Amino acid sequence: MKVVSLVPSITEALFDLGLTENEVVGRTKFCIHPEEMVKNVPVIGGTKNINIDKIKALQPDIILANKEENVKEQVEALMDDFKVIVTNVENIEDNYYLLKNLGKIFNLEEKAQHFNLKIYEILNQTKINSAIKVAYLIWKNPYMTVGSDTFIHKILFEIGFENIFKDKTRYPQIIVEDLAEAEIIMLSSEPFPFKEKHIEELKEFYPEKKIMIVDGEAFSWYGTHIAKCGDYFKEMIAEIDFLNTNLH
Incomplete structure (x- = not known):
C-alpha cells in the first residue's frame, strides 16, 4: 500500500x-x-x-x-x-484513536497498542507535585500562546500544569503584560525557534520568573512521539519541582 x-x-x-x-x-x-x-x-x-x-x-x-x-x-x-x-487530534483520546486506526489500516494493531500503552504510562507517571501556572509561547512578534482546545494545552494539563490562557481558544495573540500571572513561562523550540536571547528579553520584564526553553515536539507532536519523551518530561519536572520547593 x-x-x-x-x-x-x-x-x-x-x-x-x-x-x-x-x-x-x-x-x-x-x-x-x-x-x-x-x-x-x-x-x-x-x-x-x-x-x-x-x-x-x-x-x-x-x-x-x-x-x-x-x-x-x-x-x-x-x-x-x-x-x-x-x-x-486535539487530546490524548483523539491520539489513541489515531494510532488505533493507523494500526487497523496497515494491519499493525499490536504495534499501535504498544505505543498507546506507553503514552498512557508516561503521562500517568509524569506529574508535577503541585499545580503550577504556566504560559506556553509558540510565536514572537506578536507573542502567541495556546488556548484550551489545543493538543499542547492537553499535554500541559496531563502533566499537571495550569495554562493561564485556558479561557482562550486556539492560538491567541498576547502582550508581555498578559504573562504576569504565570509562575513559569515556557518558550517552545517550534514553530518559532525561541533561543536564550529571548529568555533575556522577557527577564527584563519578569526578572523573578522562571523562563525556560522547552522541546516543542514533546508538547505538540501527536502520534507516537510522546512515547519517546518519558525521560525528557521526567527531567523537566524534576527541575521544576526542585525550583518549586526552593521558591515556596
Whole structure:
C-alpha cells in the first residue's frame, strides 16, 4: 500500500509502526523524523503548500492529512482522485484513536497498542507535585500562546500544569503584560525557534520568573512521539519541582 503523509507527526508514526520507504512514498519538507528513513522519501511541498501534481505522479493508495496542519482547499482537491483520511487530534483520546486506526489500516494493531500503552504510562507517571501556572509561547512578534482546545494545552494539563490562557481558544495573540500571572513561562523550540536571547528579553520584564526553553515536539507532536519523551518530561519536572520547593 502506497501512502503519502502530509503531516510530520503522522509520518513519524507510520515509520514507528513499522512501515518502510517502500510504503511511505511522499512526505512534506517538515517530516523530519525518523531522519534515516525520511531522507529516502520524496518531498511533495510543505504542510500548507502541497504540490498536487507531484502527489498525483506518486499515485498513492492513501493520503493522510490533518484538519489543522493542512489547507482545506488543497486537501479537498486531492479527494477528487484519491482516498484521503483527514485526522483531527486535539487530546490524548483523539491520539489513541489515531494510532488505533493507523494500526487497523496497515494491519499493525499490536504495534499501535504498544505505543498507546506507553503514552498512557508516561503521562500517568509524569506529574508535577503541585499545580503550577504556566504560559506556553509558540510565536514572537506578536507573542502567541495556546488556548484550551489545543493538543499542547492537553499535554500541559496531563502533566499537571495550569495554562493561564485556558479561557482562550486556539492560538491567541498576547502582550508581555498578559504573562504576569504565570509562575513559569515556557518558550517552545517550534514553530518559532525561541533561543536564550529571548529568555533575556522577557527577564527584563519578569526578572523573578522562571523562563525556560522547552522541546516543542514533546508538547505538540501527536502520534507516537510522546512515547519517546518519558525521560525528557521526567527531567523537566524534576527541575521544576526542585525550583518549586526552593521558591515556596
